[in-house]
Amino acid sequence: MRSSERSPDSIVEHLVLMIGDAGVLEGQDVSDRFDGWPPERALQARCIARPNSTEQVSKVLQYCNAAGIKVIPHGGRTGLSGGARSGADDIVLSLERLNRIESVNPVDRTMTVDAGVPLATVQSAAQDHGMLYPVDIGARGSATIGGTIATNAGGTRVLRYGSTREQVLGLEAVLADGTIISSMNRLMKNNAGYDIKQLFIGTEGTLGIVTRAVLRLRCLSKSNATAFVGVASFDNVLKLLERLSVACADVLTSFEVMWPGFVELVIAHSTHRNPLSGFHKFCVLVETDGSTAEKALEETLGELLEHGAIDDAVIAQNARQAAEIWNVRDDATARAAAMKPNIHFDIGLPQSEMNAYVVNLRTTLKDTWPNAKLLVFGHLADGNLHINISVGVATEAMLAAVDRAVYEPLSAIGGTLAAEHGVGLLKRDYLALVRGPDEIALMRKLKNTLDPNETLNPGKVIPR
Amino acid sequence: MRSSERSPDSIVEHLVLMIGDAGVLEGQDVSDRFDGWPPERALQARCIARPNSTEQVSKVLQYCNAAGIKVIPHGGRTGLSGGARSGADDIVLSLERLNRIESVNPVDRTMTVDAGVPLATVQSAAQDHGMLYPVDIGARGSATIGGTIATNAGGTRVLRYGSTREQVLGLEAVLADGTIISSMNRLMKNNAGYDIKQLFIGTEGTLGIVTRAVLRLRCLSKSNATAFVGVASFDNVLKLLERLSVACADVLTSFEVMWPGFVELVIAHSTHRNPLSGFHKFCVLVETDGSTAEKALEETLGELLEHGAIDDAVIAQNARQAAEIWNVRDDATARAAAMKPNIHFDIGLPQSEMNAYVVNLRTTLKDTWPNAKLLVFGHLADGNLHINISVGVATEAMLAAVDRAVYEPLSAIGGTLAAEHGVGLLKRDYLALVRGPDEIALMRKLKNTLDPNETLNPGKVIPR
Numbered sequence: 001m002r003s004s005e006r007s008p009d010s011i012v013e014h015l016v017l018m019i020g021d022a023g024v025l026e027g028q029d030v031s032d033r034f035d036g037w038p039p040e041r042a043l044q045a046r047c048i049a050r051p052n053s054t055e056q057v058s059k060v061l062q063y064c065n066a067a068g069i070k071v072i073p074h075g076g077r078t079g080l081s082g083g084a085r086s087g088a089d090d091i092v093l094s095l096e097r098l099n100r101i102e103s104v105n106p107v108d109r110t111m112t113v114d115a116g117v118p119l120a121t122v123q124s125a126a127q128d129h130g131m132l133y134p135v136d137i138g139a140r141g142s143a144t145i146g147g148t149i150a151t152n153a154g155g156t157r158v159l160r161y162g163s164t165r166e167q168v169l170g171l172e173a174v175l176a177d178g179t180i181i182s183s184m185n186r187l188m189k190n191n192a193g194y195d196i197k198q199l200f201i202g203t204e205g206t207l208g209i210v211t212r213a214v215l216r217l218r219c220l221s222k223s224n225a226t227a228f229v230g231v232a233s234f235d236n237v238l239k240l241l242e243r244l245s246v247a248c249a250d251v252l253t254s255f256e257v258m259w260p261g262f263v264e265l266v267i268a269h270s271t272h273r274n275p276l277s278g279f280h281k282f283c284v285l286v287e288t289d290g291s292t293a294e295k296a297l298e299e300t301l302g303e304l305l306e307h308g309a310i311d312d313a314v315i316a317q318n319a320r321q322a323a324e325i326w327n328v329r330d331d332a333t334a335r336a337a338a339m340k341p342n343i344h345f346d347i348g349l350p351q352s353e354m355n356a357y358v359v360n361l362r363t364t365l366k367d368t369w370p371n372a373k374l375l376v377f378g379h380l381a382d383g384n385l386h387i388n389i390s391v392g393v394a395t396e397a398m399l400a401a402v403d404r405a406v407y408e409p410l411s412a413i414g415g416t417l418a419a420e421h422g423v424g425l426l427k428r429d430y431l432a433l434v435r436g437p438d439e440i441a442l443m444r445k446l447k448n449t450l451d452p453n454e455t456l457n458p459g460k461v462i463p464r
Numbered sequence: 465m466r467s468s469e470r471s472p473d474s475i476v477e478h479l480v481l482m483i484g485d486a487g488v489l490e491g492q493d494v495s496d497r498f499d500g501w502p503p504e505r506a507l508q509a510r511c512i513a514r515p516n517s518t519e520q521v522s523k524v525l526q527y528c529n530a531a532g533i534k535v536i537p538h539g540g541r542t543g544l545s546g547g548a549r550s551g552a553d554d555i556v557l558s559l560e561r562l563n564r565i566e567s568v569n570p571v572d573r574t575m576t577v578d579a580g581v582p583l584a585t586v587q588s589a590a591q592d593h594g595m596l597y598p599v600d601i602g603a604r605g606s607a608t609i610g611g612t613i614a615t616n617a618g619g620t621r622v623l624r625y626g627s628t629r630e631q632v633l634g635l636e637a638v639l640a641d642g643t644i645i646s647s648m649n650r651l652m653k654n655n656a657g658y659d660i661k662q663l664f665i666g667t668e669g670t671l672g673i674v675t676r677a678v679l680r681l682r683c684l685s686k687s688n689a690t691a692f693v694g695v696a697s698f699d700n701v702l703k704l705l706e707r708l709s710v711a712c713a714d715v716l717t718s719f720e721v722m723w724p725g726f727v728e729l730v731i732a733h734s735t736h737r738n739p740l741s742g743f744h745k746f747c748v749l750v751e752t753d754g755s756t757a758e759k760a761l762e763e764t765l766g767e768l769l770e771h772g773a774i775d776d777a778v779i780a781q782n783a784r785q786a787a788e789i790w791n792v793r794d795d796a797t798a799r800a801a802a803m804k805p806n807i808h809f810d811i812g813l814p815q816s817e818m819n820a821y822v823v824n825l826r827t828t829l830k831d832t833w834p835n836a837k838l839l840v841f842g843h844l845a846d847g848n849l850h851i852n853i854s855v856g857v858a859t860e861a862m863l864a865a866v867d868r869a870v871y872e873p874l875s876a877i878g879g880t881l882a883a884e885h886g887v888g889l890l891k892r893d894y895l896a897l898v899r900g901p902d903e904i905a906l907m908r909k910l911k912n913t914l915d916p917n918e919t920l921n922p923g924k925v926i927p928r
Binding site for chain 1: 569571572574615616618622623626627629630643644645646647648649650651652653654655656657658659660662663665666667671683684685702706709710712715754812813814815816843845846847848878879880881882883884885886887891895898899900902903904906907909910913914925926
C-alpha cells in the first residue's frame with residue numbers, strides 16, 4: 001500500500017496505538033527541531049515516533065515497511081552530512097527515549113547501553129567506574145551512542161584506540177521489516193560465525209536501526225601529557241610523528257596538525273592565548289595517554305628541539321593549561337567567525353600525499369577565487385584532514401565547484417571524501433570518485449537484500 | 465549444469481586453458497597434501513587450481529559457479545576447524561602462487577600484499593622497514609595472509625593491537641560469480657560508504673575469496689619486556705591484570721594465563737626449565753611492548769610481590785630468556801605428548817565467569833571419565849581460553865559428549881565456541897548454542913545473496 005492512499009491522521013493514530021501518546025510528536029514539536037548540524041533547517045516530517053524499547057522500534061518499522069512509509073532514524077542530529085534530513089511525508093524515528101545505561105562491568109570492561117544515550121553520558125559513566133570510553137568528538141553532549149555507531153564516529157583519539165567500530169563489541173538492531181537482530185556479544189574476540197554487527201556500523205541507518213550496544217571500555221591511565229609544538233616544514237611534521245610513535249611506544253593518543261594561518265586566525269577571532277611565544281608554519285597538538293609516556297614525550301621533544309627538527313614546544317603543566325591548548329585546536333566558533341560562510345570538508349588521504357594536495361588545492365582555489373580563504377587542520381596521524389573554505393556568498397554552482405576542487409584530486413591518490421563524518425545526503429553524488437562501480441553495486445545489493453522497500457533512510461549514502 | 469554431467473577430464477582441461485598447466489595439480493600432487501591441521505587426512509579433490517592473479521581467480525570462479533562445481537579456498541591449511549576440507553568432486557583453489565609483497569610504505573605505514581604470502585614473510589618485510597605487523601600465531605610460517613583474513617586470526621597480541629580485522633585497511637576479493645570487488649583502501653579512517661571489506665574478514669571463504677590486501681603497520685618499539693609470574697588464586701590473576709593495565713598504560717601486549725597443572729605438565733614432557741623456582745597455582749606470562757613500559761612493569765610486579773598479591777616473578781634479562789619463557793607457553797608438542805589423544809578447544813567467555821566455568825568443567829569431565837585430563841591456558845585478557853582434553857581413546861559418541869560438556873555451559877554466560885579459530889566444519893552444528901536464530905538467518909541471507917549457488921566453501925560455518 002502506498003503512503004498516499006492513507007490519510008496522515010490514520011498513520012499517526014496507528015503509531016499512537018503502537019507506542020502510546022508520549023511516543024508521538026506532531027506539529028510544532030516537529031518543526032521546532034532542526035534536521036542536522038549546523039541548525040539551519042527546520043525539521044519536516046509527518047511525525048516523530050519515539051519508541052521506548054526495541055520491541056516498539058520493531059512494531060513501528062514493521063508497520064511503516066508494510067505501508068510504504070519512509071523512516072528516518074534520528075540520534076543527536078549533530079551529523080554533518082545531511083544523514084538525518086527527512087521529507088514532509090516521512091516518519092522520523094528518534095531513539096531519544098531509549099536512554100538507559102543498562103550495566104557497567106569493570107572486570108570484563110564492558111558497558112551495555114541503549115542507543116539513545118548521549119556520548120558524554122557514556123564517557124562519564126565509564127569514568128565513574130575508573131574506566132575510559134575513548135571515542136571523543138566535539139558534539140559529545142548531544143551525539144548519541146546509536147548515532148556514533150551509525151556513522152562510525154572518529155574524533156581525536158582514533159590513532160590510539162580506533163574509531164567507534166573498534167569499541168562496539170555487540171549490538172542489537174532492527175531491520176526494515178521489523179526483524180530484531182540481537183547480537184549482544186560481550187567478548188573482545190568472537191569468531192563464531194559472521195560478525196553481522198558490521199552491517200550496522202557506519203551504514204548510517206540505511207540497513208537497520210541500532211537500538212542497544214555493548215561497548216568496550218579501557219583502563220583510565222594515571223596521567224596524560226599535552227604539548228603544543230611549532231614546526232617549520234611539513235617534512236618535519238612527519239619526522240615528529242615518526243619519532244614520537246617510536247619513543248612513546250604508540251601511547252600517542254592525539255596528533256592534531258594545524259596548517260599555516262590556523263593559529264593566527266583562531267587567536268585573532270577569540271580570546272585564547274597563543275600557547276607558543278610566536279607563530280610557526282605548522283603547529284602540532286600532541287597528547288600521550290599513560291603514566292609512563294610523559295617523560296618520553298619531554299625527552300623526545302627536547303632532542304628534536306636540539307636538532308632543529310622542531311622550532312618551539314610547550315608542555316602543559318596542569319589540566320587547565322592542557323585545556324587552553326585544546327581550545328586553540330577546537331574553537332569552531334572562532335573559525336566560523338573568520339570563515340563566514342564556511343564550507344567544511346572531512347577528507348582522508350595518505351600522509352605522504354598531504355602536503356602536495358593542500359598546496360595544489362590552495363592554488364586551484366586562488367586561481368578561481370582570488371579572495372578564497374582556506375583553513376586546514378586535522379588528525380594527521382589518522383590520515384584525516386578537515387578543511388574549511390570560504391569563497392564569499394556562494395551560489396549553488398560555486399558550491400559545486402568548491403566540492404569538485406576538494407574531491408576530484410582525491411580519486412587518484414587513494415583518498416576519501418568522508419574520513420569520519422559519513423556520506424549522508426551531501427556527499428552521496430560524489431561517492432563514485434572514491435569507490436569503484438563494483439563496490440557501489442555491492443552496497444546496493446546489500447541494501448536491496450536488507451531493505452528491499454527502501455524504508456530506512458532512503459536516498460542516503462548510495463548513489464542512485 | 466551439474467558437475468556430474470561433465471567428465472572430470474573436461475573440467476580439468478577447461479581449467480588448464482584458463483590458468484595454464486602450472487596452474488593445475490592432479491593425482492598424487494593432490495593426495496600428497498593434507499586438508500587441515502593436524503596433518504592427518506589426505507586431501508581429496510578433483511584438482512588443485514592455482515591461479516596467479518586476481519583475474520585468474522575470477523575466471524575459475526565464474527566457470528565453476530556456472531558449472532555447479534564447488535570451490536574450496538586454501539591458504540596455509542593450518543586452520544583448526546576443518547574449514548579447508550573438501551570432497552572428491554570439489555576443486556581446491558589455492559592462493560599459493562599469489563605470493564608477492566607489492567609494496568611497503570613506511571610513511572603511511574601500509575603494506576600491500578597478495579593473499580598467498582605467508583604471515584611470517586609479512587612480519588619480516590615489516591621488520592626490514594623498522595615496522596611491526598602485530599598479528600602473531602604459532603603457524604606463522606605456513607599460514608597465509610589470506611587465510612588469516614578469512615579466519616580473522618588472533619594470537620598473542622590482540623589485547624594491544626586487535627585481531628586481523630583491525631589490521632586490514634583494504635582488500636580485493638572475488639565473489640562466487642567471478643565479480644572482482646576491489647576495495648584497496650589505504651587509509652586508517654574511511655567512512656565513505658559501506659565498509660564492504662567486513663563481508664570477507666572472518667567469513668572463512670564462504671562469501672568471497674580474498675586475493676590482495678592492504679595491511680596497517682605499526683611502529684616497532686625500541687624494547688619489550690617479558691615476565692613470568694606465579695599467582696596463588698584466580699582473583700589475584702584478575703588483580704594482576706587490572707594493576708598492569710593501569711600501570712603499563714595499555715602497552716600491555718600479552719597476558720597469557722596457565723591454569724593449575726599446565727607448567728608441571730610441559731616441564732615433565734619437554735626439556736624446558738621452569739622459569740620460576742617452584743610451581744604455582746596459576747602462572748602468567750606478561751609482555752609489554754614499548755620503551756617506557758619496562759620500568760613500570762618492574763615496579764608494579766615489585767609492589768604486588770610486597771603486598772602478597774603475587775607469589776613470585778621473573779623478568780627476562782635478554783631475548784634468550786624471553787624466548788625460554790615463551791617456550792613454556794607455546795610448546796604444543798609437549799602438550800600433545802602428555803594429552804594424547806588431545807581434543808582442543810578455542811572458547812571465549814567473560815573474565816568474570818572464567819574461574820567458575822573451568823571448575824565446573826573439570827567436575828563434569830571427572831564425573832563421566834575419572835581419568836580425564838584437562839589443560840587450560842590462554843589469552844585471558846582477551847577473554848579467550850584454549851582447552852585441551854584427553855579422555856583416552858574416544859568414540860564418536862564420546863567426542864560429541866566432550867564437545868557438549870565444553871560448549872553447552874557457554875550459552876548461558878555469553879561465551880563463544882570460537883574465539884579465534886573460526887567455525888569451519890567442526891563447530892558448525894553447535895553454532896546455535898551461541899548465536900540466535902535471527903543472527904543465523906541473517907548469515908544465511910548474506911550467503912544466499914552473495915553465493916546463491918553455494919559455490920564457495922559450501923557447508924561451512926552456517927548450520928544447515
